[in-house]
Amino acid sequence: MTSTTYQVTGLTCEHCVRAVTEEFAGLAGVSAVTVDLVPGGLSAVTVTSDAPVPAAAVEAALDEAGAYRLADNATPVGGVPAPSPARAPSPARALPLA
Numbered sequence: 674m675t676s677t678t679y680q681v682t683g684l685t686c687e688h689c690v691r692a693v694t695e696e697f698a699g700l701a702g703v704s705a706v707t708v709d710l711v712p713g714g715l716s717a718v719t720v721t722s723d724a725p726v727p728a729a730a731v732e733a734a735l736d737e738a739g740a741y742r743l744a745d746n747a748t749p750v751g752g753v754p755a756p757s758p759a760r761a762p763s764p765a766r767a768l769p770l771a
Contacts, residue, residue: 674704676721679731680744684708684716693718693741696734700726715744 684690690708697706702723709717720726735741 674721674723675725676719677725678717678719680715681718681735681741682715682744683739683741684710685712686710689739689741690716692738693735696738697726700730700734702726 681693684693687710690710693708694706697703697718697720700720700722703720703726704723705719705721707719709719711717720731732743735743
């Protein structure tokens, strides 16, 4: 068993909690879901499962529940880090010739 806590934005009420809980509970291997609601802030969603839930499944469950998102730069506690958004490489800087 593994337990992972995700920091999630966008939850504002008990309806949000129920929607997120239902979506995570429907994922393969998930045995429990708890949500510590912080309306309009970062809510902690703790998922207990047989194995770590893949990041893509976490994001899909949040999207299906109502367009909730993992907090930027959030690393789940006890699980696999959330994927970071793709970033364009920094442009090369020309160095002056001597």
